[in-house]
Amino acid sequence: MDKGLVTNPKDLERMQHELVSLDRRISELEDTELEVMEQLENAQAEHVRLAERLEAIDARTGELTASRDAGAGDVTQESAQVTNQRKVVADGVPDDLLAVYEKVRAQKGGVGAAALRARRCGGCSLELTASDLRSIAKAPLDEVRRCEECNRILVRTSESGI
Numbered sequence: 001m002d003k004g005l006v007t008n009p010k011d012l013e014r015m016q017h018e019l020v021s022l023d024r025r026i027s028e029l030e031d032t033e034l035e036v037m038e039q040l041e042n043a044q045a046e047h048v049r050l051a052e053r054l055e056a057i058d059a060r061t062g063e064l065t066a067s068r069d070a071g072a073g074d075v076t077q078e079s080a081q082v083t084n085q086r087k088v089v090a091d092g093v094p095d096d097l098l099a100v101y102e103k104v105r106a107q108k109g110g111v112g113a114a115a116l117r118a119r120r121c122g123g124c125s126l127e128l129t130a131s132d133l134r135s136i137a138k139a140p141l142d143e144v145r146r147c148e149e150c151n152r153i154l155v156r157t158s159e160s161g162i
């Protein structure tokens with residue numbers, strides 16, 4: 001009866017070679033397993049790092065969104081106040097002057113009148129000539145004068161320099 005004993009020396013030698021080969025293969029697989037585990041640890045660390053970064057970005061986005069929304073609310077409120085103030089002022093301006101103002105305002109990027117300050121037009125910064133300044137100084141206060149350069153309505157003030 002065969003008891004599993006290897007009696008042929010060639011078979012024994014072949015089996016010993018197989019064992020050495022299998023030991024080598026096990027060692028290689030263990031090395032590969034270590035490399036894969038190291039890669040897994042690196043990937044997990046990177047995942048944690050990215051998750052923390054994403055959390056920080058989400059928090060910052062929340063802060064900025066809240067800040068933006070608050071700012072937009074302020075702007076809307078301020079815009080409504082300015083619109084009301086403008087209406088109050090416009091109601092006190094004669095219709096023909098308001099029409100001129102609106103026409104110039106449409107042509108000049110939303111600014112139809114400018115303060116005459118230190119002899120300069122506040123709209124285009126042109127310094128008025130001495131003769132224009134004399135003429136403006138003599139003109140009645142309700143006479144509408146306009147800048148020769150930009151055509152805006154010049155508003156005389158205590159700082160006009162005339």
Ligand SMILES: [Zn+2]
Pocket residue numbers: 121122123124125126147148149150151152
């Ligand atoms: Zn001007």
